[in-house]
Amino acid sequence: MNKENISKSVIRRLPRYYRFLSELEENETERISSGKLAEIMRTTASQVRQDLNCFGGFGHQGYGYSVSKLKEEIAKILGLDNKFKAVLIGSGHIGTAIAAHMEFNKLGFELVGIFDNNQEILGEKINDLEIRDEKNLESFCEENNVEAAFLCVPKSAAENIVGRLYNCGVKNFWNFTHYYIQGDYPEATVENVHLSDILMTLCYSMNEAEED
């Protein structure tokens, strides 16, 4: 299992496989062929087999793939059984939505702290986690072996927060801001969620469709 050279494109498809396999499992489908899975995923049987074979031979000739086994394998590859400790910074609308809404325990994470700099809401709770004062961020991260941060602050606050986190060893970021982490910290591991970028591409498509 030489994962060194597995392309980002393959990795990005894994959660999709995982979701569809979960659905199949719920429908009590026991086995599936690459062809059928490709149909569901709107891709080709070739791609399904290529993708899965990056990680090992999960299928059986003449039979296909065991749905539950394959789902299990993908969970393992993604590392969903981890409990990476994470903090969320910024309990505004987006931050609250993320904290309240995501099932972190199914996604390899455990949310252990929520931070904000608004003194008025400190101590309030979101899903049993109290909102802590941002000034205690470093001590908290060090004491709790925090490994990841979910950045839900305004862009103007992000630079400072990321610097502080990076300095106390938190180098993995789920970034909802437009602050460009990789620009300042090329070594950081980052997944950006630039919601407005995505909405702009929807705008583009609609704009295009109108012209035709």
Place this chain on the structure above:
Amino acid sequence: MNKENISKSVIRRLPRYYRFLSELEENETERISSGKLAEIMRTTASQVRQDLNCFGGFGHQGYGYSVSKLKEEIAKILGLDNKFKAVLIGSGHIGTAIAAHMEFNKLGFELVGIFDNNQEILGEKINDLEIRDEKNLESFCEENNVEAAFLCVPKSAAENIVGRLYNCGVKNFWNFTHYYIQGDYPEATVENVHLSDILMTLCYSMNEAEED
């Protein structure tokens, strides 16, 4: 300007160009070369020139690109001056965050209605827009020429909602649910935001890094 054959990869980079150009404009940078822009974007000068040339010759030999003109052109290509009327369905955490947080008027949209099926919160307001009863969705969309919908409902509710919207002519979706719109409506224009998929890929990267 034959946009017919412009690849999705190019389109997805446009919002990024737009953001960096906005920053350059704020810093009062007047002109920029493909090389400098590439440095900022962490790509190659070749790619920058190829991308921009899909839409026309915006540069000047020996000079580079005018920041403000290029920004303007990209805005035009994306169609950000549109005011596509949109409704948001589901005013839970995510829906509220989206409604309150996004600057739709800068992104080619105008949010004209928010809908929910929770009778208890009907009439409440998010950014001056009252929450309306979901049962009036069709009539509202028809009366207001709604063209897009932002789906922030639970997955279980999405199938029904999308069907109803599609039937009354709303065929463009910004989809925060895990309901697979393209599966049922291949003709719909969809941008999915699968937050948990993104978090899983962060998990993968962290898991990878640990093993080394």
Place this chain on the structure above:
DNA sequence: TAGATTGTTAATCGATTAACAATC
């Protein structure tokens, strides 16, 4: 004019798809 930098064609690289022997 000389230097800089584009627009564009050609070369390379990587990802997707097709084909088919291996095998359950």
Place this chain on the structure above:
DNA sequence: TAGATTGTTAATCGATTAACAATC
């Protein structure tokens, strides 16, 4: 054994990068 379907190699396609003549 015959049919199905994988794993894997080869062919194709598309996207990125390099090169360079055109030109401001």
